[in-house]
Amino acid sequence: PVVAAPAPAPAMTTTPKTTTAANTLPKLPDSTPDTALINIVKSAAATVASSTSSSSNALGGTMSKLGGPSQSKDKDADDDSRNRDIKIIRKADRDDDDSSPAAKRAASGARLGVLRPLDSLPVLGSFNPRQVLALDLPDTALRMLIGRQFKKIGEFAYPNVLGASKLTQLETPPDENALKSIEALKTLVPDSSFALNHVYAPYRLGAAGRPSTGSIVAPSVGCTGDRCFGANLINWQPQMATCAQDVRIGIVDTGYDAAHPAFAKTRITPKSFAPAGAAEAPKEHGTGILSVLGGGLATSTPGLAPNAHYYFAKAFYAETRGGPPVSDTAEMMAALNWLAEQKVAVVNLSFAGPKDPLVHYAIQQMTNDGIVVVAAAGNEGPNAPPSYPAAYKEVVAVTAVDRNLAPYRYAGRGAHIDVAAPGVGIWTALPGRREGPQTGTSFAVPYVTAVLAMNHAQLGGLKEDPFAPKQRALEILNANIMRLGGPSTQRSPIFGAGLVQAPASCPPATGVAVARVSQPPAAPMPSSVMPAAAKVGPPSRTVQAKHETLAPAGGWQTETTPAAVTTVERRRP
Numbered sequence: 001p002v003v004a005a006p007a008p009a010p011a012m013t014t015t016p017k018t019t020t021a022a023n024t025l026p027k028l029p030d031s032t033p034d035t036a037l038i039n040i041v042k043s044a045a046a047t048v049a050s051s052t053s054s055s056s057n058a059l060g061g062t063m064s065k066l067g068g069p070s071q072s073k074d075k076d077a078d079d080d081s082r083n084r085d086i087k088i089i090r091k092a093d094r095d096d097d098d099s100s101p102a103a104k105r106a107a108s109g110a111r112l113g114v115l116r117p118l119d120s121l122p123v124l125g126s127f128n129p130r131q132v133l134a135l136d137l138p139d140t141a142l143r144m145l146i147g148r149q150f151k152k153i154g155e156f157a158y159p160n161v162l163g164a165s166k167l168t169q170l171e172t173p174p175d176e177n178a179l180k181s182i183e184a185l186k187t188l189v190p191d192s193s194f195a196l197n198h199v200y201a202p203y204r205l206g207a208a209g210r211p212s213t214g215s216i217v218a219p220s221v222g223c224t225g226d227r228c229f230g231a232n233l234i235n236w237q238p239q240m241a242t243c244a245q246d247v248r249i250g251i252v253d254t255g256y257d258a259a260h261p262a263f264a265k266t267r268i269t270p271k272s273f274a275p276a277g278a279a280e281a282p283k284e285h286g287t288g289i290l291s292v293l294g295g296g297l298a299t300s301t302p303g304l305a306p307n308a309h310y311y312f313a314k315a316f317y318a319e320t321r322g323g324p325p326v327s328d329t330a331e332m333m334a335a336l337n338w339l340a341e342q343k344v345a346v347v348n349l350s351f352a353g354p355k356d357p358l359v360h361y362a363i364q365q366m367t368n369d370g371i372v373v374v375a376a377a378g379n380e381g382p383n384a385p386p387s388y389p390a391a392y393k394e395v396v397a398v399t400a401v402d403r404n405l406a407p408y409r410y411a412g413r414g415a416h417i418d419v420a421a422p423g424v425g426i427w428t429a430l431p432g433r434r435e436g437p438q439t440g441t442s443f444a445v446p447y448v449t450a451v452l453a454m455n456h457a458q459l460g461g462l463k464e465d466p467f468a469p470k471q472r473a474l475e476i477l478n479a480n481i482m483r484l485g486g487p488s489t490q491r492s493p494i495f496g497a498g499l500v501q502a503p504a505s506c507p508p509a510t511g512v513a514v515a516r517v518s519q520p521p522a523a524p525m526p527s528s529v530m531p532a533a534a535k536v537g538p539p540s541r542t543v544q545a546k547h548e549t550l551a552p553a554g555g556w557q558t559e560t561t562p563a564a565v566t567t568v569e570r571r572r573p
């Protein structure tokens with residue numbers, strides 16, 4: 001069942017979600033073939049192009065009318081607007097009290113303004129074609145839309161990430177898709193904002209089908225052989241398991257196997273955000289991610305930070321029984337709101353999706369409250385466009401390398417990549433008392449999350465600046481980085497700053513003040529950087545990356561090993 005977010009006021013109601021045709025990412029109806037949708041996309045392109053010059057004036061006038069800041073000619077204001085997909089109509093009062101920024105936003109009645117116009121057309125398949133999300137939709141407008149064959153799926157309040165604004169999830173009329181509906185809604189309800197319900201996935205299944213079920217857990221203590229090479233690559237010592245004692249770590253993922261022996265002593269607070277009646281998603285991904293972080297030390301899949309407290313948001317579900325995990329903007333907003341409410345220190349996001357203004361805004365509010373957000377670079381291939389949320393400027397973007405320090409061949413690349421971590425053939429727990437290797441940038445993220453969690457004292461107190469948590473996180477990571485493929489003064493589009501390394505001991509329990517900046521620092525990015533050795537001074541190290549040894553392209557791949565069957569998570573480039 002769906003757990004509804006608490007409403008900020010008695011007048012706010014929450015309608016439980018149900019698994020409807022629109023809620024399970026349906027195919028377009030027969031009356032609206034793909035060719036028709038493509039024509040709509042082309043029409044929308046013309047609309048976006050023709051309205052771009054006038055939209056800024058219209059947006060400025062609308063914001064002024066609603067009591068918010070209008071579009072400014074000032075360069076600094078323009079730069080700031082490019083970093084925010086949603087404008088705030090009325091900002092929260094910033095009193096000198098102990099309230100969190102989120103509490104102030106909700107208490108002050110801060111609401112969201114107009115969504116920025118689309119700066120590019122969405123890729124087909126990256127959004128639910130039969131759903132639209134509305135911000136602050138008046139009741140009179142909702143009744144009018146229902147009369148026009150829209151259906152209300154639910155109305156939700158997320159005070160920790162949306163302030164006093166409400167989000168209404170709508171199913172489009174039978175003969176309309178989301179793009180066509182948004183175009184019509186801009187005319188029908190000009191004072192409200194509308195967004196696509198974007199789709200997210202931790203992986204995409206390829207021709208090889210479902211991942212291997214792994215091997216039966218052996219009655220061993222600790223990780224045997226070279227299975228746990230990942231911890232060794234980042235110089236993680238067993239005694240560091242206590243560094244993140246009681247630190248609150250948030251995870252958004254599929255479900256996990258709560259009965260797995262790896263989690264017998266792990267403190268986990270789970271909550272499901274899947275639509276009511278939705279099929280349960282496979283748990284391989286979530287079980288693996290959680291075991292890399294929180295697996296018990298006295299198990300064969302020991303985690304890096306077993307003494308932390310994990311808040312596990314199960315935001316993925318399956319469209320059909322046994323189908324691949326999927327999620328969307330609506331579920332993500334609920335999950336992020338809950339994690340913000342739990343006051344987690346670090347959030348692990350091992351999934352990827354398209355640019356999403358609502359999720360971006362929610363992440364901005366979390367980082368504005370001092371939460372560090374870490375995300376996977378994505379597995380669409382080196383020539384793919386950036387994946388989100390990793391590409392947002394407030395998020396630490398993590399790519400993957402193999403045990404030879406060669407880049408994972410299907411990892412995303414670009415100027416937004418911050419750091420690298422082990423992510424190829426990572427030995428993890430799997431559902432049903434099983435274990436085995438899994439691969440993908442998803443499995444590199446927990447290594448960075450763990451290093452930042454052990455430095456939690458240095459991350460505290462960075463509030464009221466959405467870029468400050470990432471800035472401080474990168475300062476911490478860069479202090480012990482292993483440079484890969486380039487000089488120490490340069491970031492690589494393949495490895496970012498380099499391979500994350502753990503400090504030699506638990507950091508002191510005192511915070512370090514840092515100056516606020518408008519965005520995280522970035523070293524110069526060369527036009528092309530290939531893996532190569534480069535000499536640098538301590539504490540950084542530089543190594544020559546060897547070739548990745550895992551096999552070839554095309555979805556899920558398997559490789560037989562003496563201990564188990566290797567599961568490789570990848571997407572087609």
